[in-house]
Amino acid sequence: MKPKHVLLAVAAAVALVTGSVSVLAAQARGQQNQTRTPAPRLPDGKIDFGGNGVWNLPYVTNMAARMVGYKEGDLPPMLPWARAMYQYNRANDVKYDPEGFCLPPGGPRSMGTPYPMEIIQNRDRIIMIFEGGGHVWREIHMDGREHPKQLNPTYFGHSVGHWEGDTLVVDTVGYNEKTWVDFSGLMHTEQLHTVERISRPFKEVLRYEATYDDPGAYTAPWNVTWDIPWSEGQELADYICQENNQYLLDMHDDLGQPFFQKSEGL
Numbered sequence: 001m002k003p004k005h006v007l008l009a010v011a012a013a014v015a016l017v018t019g020s021v022s023v024l025a026a027q028a029r030g031q032q033n034q035t036r037t038p039a040p041r042l043p044d045g046k047i048d049f050g051g052n053g054v055w056n057l058p059y060v061t062n063m064a065a066r067m068v069g070y071k072e073g074d075l076p077p078m079l080p081w082a083r084a085m086y087q088y089n090r091a092n093d094v095k096y097d098p099e100g101f102c103l104p105p106g107g108p109r110s111m112g113t114p115y116p117m118e119i120i121q122n123r124d125r126i127i128m129i130f131e132g133g134g135h136v137w138r139e140i141h142m143d144g145r146e147h148p149k150q151l152n153p154t155y156f157g158h159s160v161g162h163w164e165g166d167t168l169v170v171d172t173v174g175y176n177e178k179t180w181v182d183f184s185g186l187m188h189t190e191q192l193h194t195v196e197r198i199s200r201p202f203k204e205v206l207r208y209e210a211t212y213d214d215p216g217a218y219t220a221p222w223n224v225t226w227d228i229p230w231s232e233g234q235e236l237a238d239y240i241c242q243e244n245n246q247y248l249l250d251m252h253d254d255l256g257q258p259f260f261q262k263s264e265g266l
Helices: 002-016 021-033 080-091 106-110 246-250
Strands: 053-056 116-119 125-130 137-141 158-164 167-173 191-202 205-213 220-232
Touching: 002 158, 106 220, 137 167
Parallel strands: 137 158
Antiparallel strands: 053 116, 053 220, 116 125, 125 137, 158 167, 167 191, 191 205, 205 220
């Protein structure tokens, strides 16, 4: 089984836990057609990204296709090594995708991994909890701090946020290189700097925009955007990727050898 099939199967399994694929699809269609209601606000007047429900993240397999002004076949402006790695990943059916190993998606990819996500707002921070992608969370500091001068690179980096009107602007640096930009095989380096703009124009819609700025892999910054539907009353499920990832059992390397070797006595 290839990683794409694994991710699709896992997404379906999660949908079955939280209801059913058909119900979720119908829900999404209904949200597209229904009358929009005003976005909720906190006592201080700020937009409330939470509520009694979750955000049903879409399955964004190809970030290039979500670029602003995208035309068929467009790709981000990659440096030669990044393009070569992209072509290599495509040639082997992206079987080395870190997310296929149950590692965290990191970066904007976490907002395009097809599992529900919950946002919790506090006075000095915003927390995003992801049901999938390694069952992880990210923290956005809202107390006016700056990025530390010395950062230990991590999957989600170090995020600071501020408000521009009703839009949350999140600046993140300090990513490690253990993640991919997306399932299509786009890469990045530790120089990656992202700026995300998140808004809730209506209760039913989360609008997401992100800028990738990585001079180690790309010749210029590039932008992506998509909308995320709200699911009223839905809760996060306790889904554990490692319990369902059967793909790894049959995985082989480029030389045809088993990628993982069983230890003696197992």
